[in-house]
Amino acid sequence: MQIQHDPRRARLKLILTLLSLALSALAIWWANNNLSSYYLRILNLAGINAILAVSMNLIFGFTGLFSLGHAGFMAVGAYTCALLTLPMRSKQTIFLLAPLAWPFNAVTLPPFPAVLLAGLAAAVMAYLIGLPVLRLRGDYLGIATLGFAEIIRVVANNIPTITNGALGLKGIPSFANNLWWTWGWAAATVWVTSRLVNSVYGRSLLAVKEDEVAAEIMGVNLTYHKILSYVIGSAFAGVGGALMGSLVTAINPKTFGFMLTFNILIIVVAGGLGSITGSVITSVIYTVLLEALRPIESGWSIGPLHVPEIPGLRMVVFALVLLVIILFYQRGLFGGREFTWDGVLDWIDRKRNRKQEVAG
Amino acid sequence: MSERSELSVQDLTMRFGGLTAVRDFSLELAKGELVGLIGPNGAGKTTVFNVITGVYRPTSGKVLLDGVDITGWRPDRVCKQGIARTFQNIRLMRSLSVLDNVIVGHRLRLKSSLGSAILRTPGYVREERELIQTSLELLDSLGLVHYKDVPAGGLPYGEQRRVEIARALATRPRVLLLDEPAAGMNPQESMDLCEFIQKVRRDFNLTVLLIEHDMSVVMGICERIAVLDHGETIASGVPAEIQANQRVIEAYLGVGYKNVAAN
Incomplete structure (x- = not known):
């Protein structure tokens, strides 16, 4: 038995990858310069949702850890980044109730290191939470992590010297209102996650998801792999939170309620557990649809049928869409499948072969 | 003694x-x-x-x-x-391919770090290739190699038993425990x-x-x-x-x- 190597295909795949990267860069450059700020904002939000969905998919879809703590890690990331990037002068005007604590009152960092530190802070938090909590399984883990996210929120409400309490932080520098930032980080998330998942480490994560007992008997260190997945996923959740804070420029503890986690969970489940492609594409569809459906809330009529203005009607539509997806695509839109160049090339080969068969 | x-x-x-x-x-x-x-x-x-x-x-x-x-x-x-074992009620990773099941058995000898796995350093790529090669050889020696890409849960019952033994062997045990x-x-x-x-x-x-x-x-x-x-x-x-x-x-x-x- 030999592993098949096809240098021609490898080169072709490399060219296709570079080409699509160049095209994406061109599209981002064009969109940044030509689209209105409204459309840009939607696309930026889509990018952030992609980061959040892929990171949750790593934890839940690939490792099987039903964690509902995403909003908590986003909060940690958002606050860290906001406090590090806010200019000194606005810090002085924002913190009226209590003075800002060290070290945030002494430093102002450029966006990039601030976002990195936001991810790091979320990762450290995930490690500390994960060590005791990841011993739980299934629903119990969900409840414990949900509780943790709520604790973060309550703590944020009650430490005014760091979070400014319920008033929150305003005037956060809006560096993330830029497709390079949001989609750049989304690309980084996808890159790290797919590399991880497709490595031997990733197979061990899948093994843990499939059968913990069997995985452990086969020499897979459960704690190590669960923590690994949880920390990496949460780090990206922290990055996503940081970018979201910068995009909306104002955060307060209410921003990070559990509904935020459920929105991402909807994207992950609808896109397909264990499909990075599904998470990314569904993030875009979800974000765009959420905006596109706005008109139906403002009242409309078809013939004799008249629907008055009902705020929140689009969420009803979403619920219906989700129902249909769950009914007809139990495993999500992509059902664990991924987009790969190999998949595309194989498909083209099959098409071509069929044509030749017909011709011959 | x-x-x-x-x-x-x-x-x-x-x-x-x-x-x-x-x-x-x-x-x-x-x-x-x-x-x-x-x-x-x-x-x-x-x-x-x-x-x-x-x-x-x-x-x-x-x-x-x-x-x-x-x-x-x-x-x-x-x-x-x-020490490796099999289970009374077969416990394969059902949605993983037979090859991936065996690779997980080889996991414990992986030396490359997580970082090198994500960056796909030459050292990692070589080790992963060797690991897949060893897994294929193991499957081949047990006459199971034609199943390598099949999800383990989709195999006939008797074959699942063999794959489970193959997976146990992938850990290179000294002692094998077989449960029914x-x-x-x-x-x-x-x-x-x-x-x-x-x-x-x-x-x-x-x-x-x-x-x-x-x-x-x-x-x-x-x-x-x-x-x-x-x-x-x-x-x-x-x-x-x-x-x-x-x-x-x-x-x-x-x-x-x-x-x-x-x-």
Whole structure:
């Protein structure tokens, strides 16, 4: 038995990858310069949702850890980044109730290191939470992590010297209102996650998801792999939170309620557990649809049928869409499948072969 | 003992609350031996396996592998030390391919760091290639290579058993524990399985401990047999002795049955 190597295909795949990267860069450059700020904002939000969905998919879809703590890690990331990037002068005007604590009152960092530190802070938090909590399984883990996210929120409400309490932080520098930032980080998330998942480490994560007992008997260190997945996923959740804070420029503890986690969970489940492609594409569809459906809330009529203005009607539509997806695509839109160049090339080969068969 | 045992279980007792699942169980396996562990349902056979592999920490007693005390170690460390097992109710990663199942078995020897795996450093790529190659060779030697891309859960029952053994072998064990490998098989499949186990033991230089209800399998391939009933060892010896043992017959069939084989 030999592993098949096809240098021609490898080169072709490399060219296709570079080409699509160049095209994406061109599209981002064009969109940044030509689209209105409204459309840009939607696309930026889509990018952030992609980061959040892929990171949750790593934890839940690939490792099987039903964690509902995403909003908590986003909060940690958002606050860290906001406090590090806010200019000194606005810090002085924002913190009226209590003075800002060290070290945030002494430093102002450029966006990039601030976002990195936001991810790091979320990762450290995930490690500390994960060590005791990841011993739980299934629903119990969900409840414990949900509780943790709520604790973060309550703590944020009650430490005014760091979070400014319920008033929150305003005037956060809006560096993330830029497709390079949001989609750049989304690309980084996808890159790290797919590399991880497709490595031997990733197979061990899948093994843990499939059968913990069997995985452990086969020499897979459960704690190590669960923590690994949880920390990496949460780090990206922290990055996503940081970018979201910068995009909306104002955060307060209410921003990070559990509904935020459920929105991402909807994207992950609808896109397909264990499909990075599904998470990314569904993030875009979800974000765009959420905006596109706005008109139906403002009242409309078809013939004799008249629907008055009902705020929140689009969420009803979403619920219906989700129902249909769950009914007809139990495993999500992509059902664990991924987009790969190999998949595309194989498909083209099959098409071509069929044509030749017909011709011959 | 003059020669050190490969696997040695000493005075093992396992209590779950008020229930004593195994009491003072002792067993010595010399290198290369194939020993059977039999007994009626609920006798504590699988509990013995669970204690040896670290799923349970015993109430008292010791487990030694080649002289190393592994009592109460975490299952993954026990595996690394050289004990692999299969399960009574097959526990493959059902949606993973057969090849991936075997690769997970090889995971414990992966030296590359997480960072190098994500960055796909040349060192990692080489190691992963070798690992896949070794896994394919293992599947090939067991005649399972044509299933490599099939999800393990989609295979016929008997083949799943073999894949589970292949996965256990991927961890390069010194001792292999098989929990009812012939369960649910027809006589022909059981015969094939016996040959398969014999071959594997020879080729991989293994010591095997086997739980089995199928007496044709047990009597056919085991060199020694230990019999458990209600957590206690009621007999041990070569197959012929066990077949003639009155206590064994009583444990299986109830008091009052005469030993037919001895007449």
